[in-house]
Amino acid sequence: MRNLVLKLHIYAGLLTFSQLMLYGIAGLVATAQTAAERPKVPHAVRYVPFTVQPGTTDRQVADDIYNTLHLPLTRPMPGWFLRRTPENDLLLDFYNINGIWRVVVLEREGRLRIEEIRNRLGLFLGDMHAVTIGDDEAPRLVRVWAVYNEFAMWCLLAFCVSGVYLWLTAQARSWWAWASLATGTASFVLMWMSFR
Amino acid sequence: MYKIIRTIHLLLASFSLPFLIMYGVSAVQMSHSTWFQMKPAVTEHELSLASGETDARIVAREIMNQLPDTKGELSNVQSAGTGLSLRIVVPGTVHEVRYDRTSGVVRVKTSVGGKMGMLNRLHHWAGFWHEPTSMKAWAIAVAIVSLGLLLVGATGIYMWFTRRPERRIGIVLLAANVAFAVTLLTLLRSAGP
Numbered sequence: 001m002r003n004l005v006l007k008l009h010i011y012a013g014l015l016t017f018s019q020l021m022l023y024g025i026a027g028l029v030a031t032a033q034t035a036a037e038r039p040k041v042p043h044a045v046r047y048v049p050f051t052v053q054p055g056t057t058d059r060q061v062a063d064d065i066y067n068t069l070h071l072p073l074t075r076p077m078p079g080w081f082l083r084r085t086p087e088n089d090l091l092l093d094f095y096n097i098n099g100i101w102r103v104v105v106l107e108r109e110g111r112l113r114i115e116e117i118r119n120r121l122g123l124f125l126g127d128m129h130a131v132t133i134g135d136d137e138a139p140r141l142v143r144v145w146a147v148y149n150e151f152a153m154w155c156l157l158a159f160c161v162s163g164v165y166l167w168l169t170a171q172a173r174s175w176w177a178w179a180s181l182a183t184g185t186a187s188f189v190l191m192w193m194s195f196r
Numbered sequence: 197m198y199k200i201i202r203t204i205h206l207l208l209a210s211f212s213l214p215f216l217i218m219y220g221v222s223a224v225q226m227s228h229s230t231w232f233q234m235k236p237a238v239t240e241h242e243l244s245l246a247s248g249e250t251d252a253r254i255v256a257r258e259i260m261n262q263l264p265d266t267k268g269e270l271s272n273v274q275s276a277g278t279g280l281s282l283r284i285v286v287p288g289t290v291h292e293v294r295y296d297r298t299s300g301v302v303r304v305k306t307s308v309g310g311k312m313g314m315l316n317r318l319h320h321w322a323g324f325w326h327e328p329t330s331m332k333a334w335a336i337a338v339a340i341v342s343l344g345l346l347l348v349g350a351t352g353i354y355m356w357f358t359r360r361p362e363r364r365i366g367i368v369l370l371a372a373n374v375a376f377a378v379t380l381l382t383l384l385r386s387a388g389p
Contacts, residue, residue, distance in 0.1 A: 027342025
C-alpha cells in the first residue's frame, strides 16, 4: 500500500510540476505587490479608422468594434462595462489574460484610439494560476489550461493527504518534523483568530 | 545528500501543510462556487459622531473606538455629496460605512463570511502593503509557503530522480507536463497585448 501511494505521489507530482511551480511563483508575485491596483500604463498606442453607424447604441458600437478588431483571447463587451471618458467618448476595455486593449471611440475623428496595456510577466503567471473551469466563456486555449489547473488543484490536496500518510508510515520519529508541523499549524490558527 | 534533501522536503511540507490545505480547499470553492453556501451573515449598526467631518481616517477611528469589533484596514474611501463612504476590512469581514456629514449619523453594515468565505479571502490576501501588523504577518507566511512550495517541488524532483524504478515513466510524465505548460503559456503570452 505504501509503495502504491508513494508511486502515485511521485507521478502526480511530476505530472503537475509546472502548475505547482506556478502556484509558488504566484504567491511570491502577490507578496511583492505594492498596491491593490494594477498599473495601467499603455506600452503602445495606435489609431485605426472606424466609422460609427448613425443611430446605433453604445452596445451595438461595442459589438461592431469587437467583430472588427478581433483582439485575441478577448470576449464581447458586457453592457454593464460600457463607460465614457471625461471627454464623453465611448471607452471600451477589452481584457484578456495578458492585459487590456483600451479602445476609445473617437467618433468625431472617425477613428479608434487603441492603447495596449500589458501586464508584467509575474502578473500574467499569477493570473494563469487562478484560471478555473468555472468560466465557460473563456477562450478555448484558456479553458484547456483551466482543465489542467483543475487537475493540479486536486493533486495538491491529494499531496497533503498522501504526504502525511507517507511520513507517518515511515515511522515519523523526527521531532523536528513534528515541530515544523506544529509551528505551521499554530501560525495559521493564531492568524485566523486575529482576523476573526 | 539524499537524506538532507528528504529532510528539507519534509520540513517545508509539514510547515506549509495547513496553508496548502487552505489554498487547495479555497481553490475548490472558487472553481466550483455552486458547491458551497457562501452567503455572509449581515448585521447593521447606527451610531452618532460629530458632524462636519471630512477625514475618513478620523471617522474610521471613531467608529473603531465606539464599536471595538469593527477593526481592520481602511479602504475604498469615497466622498459623495453630503457624506463619506468607506470600508474597514479584515479577511472574511467587511464593514461598509456611510457617514452623513450633516447629521453625523453613521451606518455600519457588517458582512461576516463563514468558514469558506474566510478561506476564500485568505487565499487572496497577500503583500506587505496592508497596514495592520496581523496582515503583514500573514504576508510573511505567504512568502514562506510560496518559496517553500518551489523548494518542495525542486527537492521532490531530486528525490524522484534518484529512484530508478520510477525514473523512466517519470521522465515521460515530467516532459509531457513541461512541454504542455511551456507551449500553452507561450501561446497565451504571445497573443498580446
